[in-house]
Amino acid sequence: MSMPTEVALLESRALRVEQMERVDVLDKVKSLVMLPDGIHVRTEDVARYFEVSTEVVKKVIQRHRDEMEENGLTLR
Incomplete structure (x- = not known):
């Protein structure tokens, strides 16, 4: 596929x-930096991975929060 x-x-x-x-x-x-639990990542690390600002990541989360939460997103 x-x-x-x-x-x-x-x-x-x-x-x-x-x-x-x-x-x-x-x-x-490229490698995505994970937190010690091997499951979670920080917003800053996601932004660095995609080479965007943390504000861009936050805006994407804001726009698509329902879908992301259905797929396991949790924010702390």
Whole structure:
């Protein structure tokens, strides 16, 4: 199965759901710094990974919070 285009992923929640389990590809791009529990990450580290500001990450969370929470997002 090929990876959908970025535009397709942005437009289709169903495609995003299909790709949810493909976390293996993240390490092929670059390493994401995890907290000691090996599950959680800090907002700052997500921003650094995607090379955006923390404000961008917070805005994306704000806009798509319901979907992200359904997929396991928790904020502390």
